[in-house]
Amino acid sequence: MTVQIDIPQNLRPADGRFGSGPAKVRREALEYLLARADVMGTSHRQAPVRGLVQELQEALSDLYRLPEGYEVTLGNGGATAFWDVAVFSLIAERSAHGVFGEFSRKFSTASAKAPFLGDPRVFEAPPGSVALPKDCDADTYCWAQNETSTGASAPVRRIGDGLVLVDATSAAGGIDADIASTDAYYFAPQKNFSSDGGMWFAFLSPAAVERAESIAAGGRWIPDFLDLSSAIKNSRQHQSVNTPAIATLLMMADQVRWMQSLGGMPAVAARCASSTSIVYDWAEQRDWATPFVANPEHRSPVVATIDLDDTVDAKQVSAILRENGIVDVDPYRALNRNQLRIGCYAAVDPSDVEKLVACIDHVVERLAP
Numbered sequence: 001m002t003v004q005i006d007i008p009q010n011l012r013p014a015d016g017r018f019g020s021g022p023a024k025v026r027r028e029a030l031e032y033l034l035a036r037a038d039v040m041g042t043s044h045r046q047a048p049v050r051g052l053v054q055e056l057q058e059a060l061s062d063l064y065r066l067p068e069g070y071e072v073t074l075g076n077g078g079a080t081a082f083w084d085v086a087v088f089s090l091i092a093e094r095s096a097h098g099v100f101g102e103f104s105r106k107f108s109t110a111s112a113k114a115p116f117l118g119d120p121r122v123f124e125a126p127p128g129s130v131a132l133p134k135d136c137d138a139d140t141y142c143w144a145q146n147e148t149s150t151g152a153s154a155p156v157r158r159i160g161d162g163l164v165l166v167d168a169t170s171a172a173g174g175i176d177a178d179i180a181s182t183d184a185y186y187f188a189p190q191k192n193f194s195s196d197g198g199m200w201f202a203f204l205s206p207a208a209v210e211r212a213e214s215i216a217a218g219g220r221w222i223p224d225f226l227d228l229s230s231a232i233k234n235s236r237q238h239q240s241v242n243t244p245a246i247a248t249l250l251m252m253a254d255q256v257r258w259m260q261s262l263g264g265m266p267a268v269a270a271r272c273a274s275s276t277s278i279v280y281d282w283a284e285q286r287d288w289a290t291p292f293v294a295n296p297e298h299r300s301p302v303v304a305t306i307d308l309d310d311t312v313d314a315k316q317v318s319a320i321l322r323e324n325g326i327v328d329v330d331p332y333r334a335l336n337r338n339q340l341r342i343g344c345y346a347a348v349d350p351s352d353v354e355k356l357v358a359c360i361d362h363v364v365e366r367l368a369p
Contacts, residue, residue: 013352019328032254089228094118096133098143146171149332151305275344279304
């Protein structure tokens with residue numbers, strides 16, 4: 001039974017959404033969606049929608065200063081679908097994976113299930129730490145820049161002579177990266193890009209494009225939905241293979257323009273880091289709270305995970321916060337920890353994060369025996 005604790009209105013954040021995905025959508029993005037309602041329910045093969053896709057591709061290219069020759073490719077299904085796209089269209093014979101949470105593990109599992117690939121090389125670290133694959137006999141190296149499940153963040157760099165695939169679903173739009181160090185920097189838009197899920201985007205290098213086209217031409221059976229070479233051809237025409245989620249594209253386009261107005265990726269990354277620093281500093285000043293990621297260099301600048309002492313029930317704290325309009329600070333379910341997980345994505349105002357931790361203090365003080 002949830003204890004009734006009322007948090008004064010003046011203490012509450014202006015917006016109580018702190019989910020790690022789906023994440024807060026800015027009201028302005030919803031207003032832009034309404035303003036472009038004429039595009040909804042129209043053909044994605046015609047100029048208005050293709051123009052929207054082109055606008056988004058160019059804006060993303062500008063936001064991340066894509067190197068010459070890199071392409072912005074898109075498709076349906078989110079980052080989960082892109083793991084299967086990569087299994088069919090980017091891994092030639094064997095992949096190597098850095099596994100340090102649930103999402104990095106899922107990609108390695110997808111590769112392991114493919115009957116036409118060799119067993120993947122898996123380099124694993126416990127949740128709360130970071131693991132990158134080592135140079136080995138793989139032709140494709142894979143890991144997550146930010147492990148959403150644990151709040152651990154890994155570097156982006158070249159490894160070996162193969163392709164480098166970086167899952168940036170909770171990092172893109174919140175953590176900067178040298179895209180030239182990757183061959184496929186891929187993500188879904190429901191976190192920092194403040195939109196709905198159901199689509200994937202990938203920044204592809206010329207080497208990744210060549211690999212996808214070579215595998216497709218080599219006779220491997222690839223389901224049409226997972227054929228990256230087909231997605232590349234369609235993306236060059238500013239469209240997706242299948243009908244896209246147009247509302248997602250509209251909200252994302254508004255979010256990217258807003259990010260550019262802040263000063264681009266350096267400014268947005270600093271904003272996110274400011275928010276998570278508030279959480280980490282707050283936790284380190286409490287005797288009943290501890291950052292889950294022990295190494296400060298590995299602490300995510302977009303998702304802060306905080307372990308609570310056994311004397312404080314995180315589920316109860318989360319439930320009371322929800323009753324007061326502060327939502328989605330629960331830990332990732334598979335971790336099964338007495339923990340709060342706080343999404344500090346680009347749309348979240350750092351001033352709201354300051355109020356959030358004050359609200360947690362308010363609740364914990366009143367739960368104390």
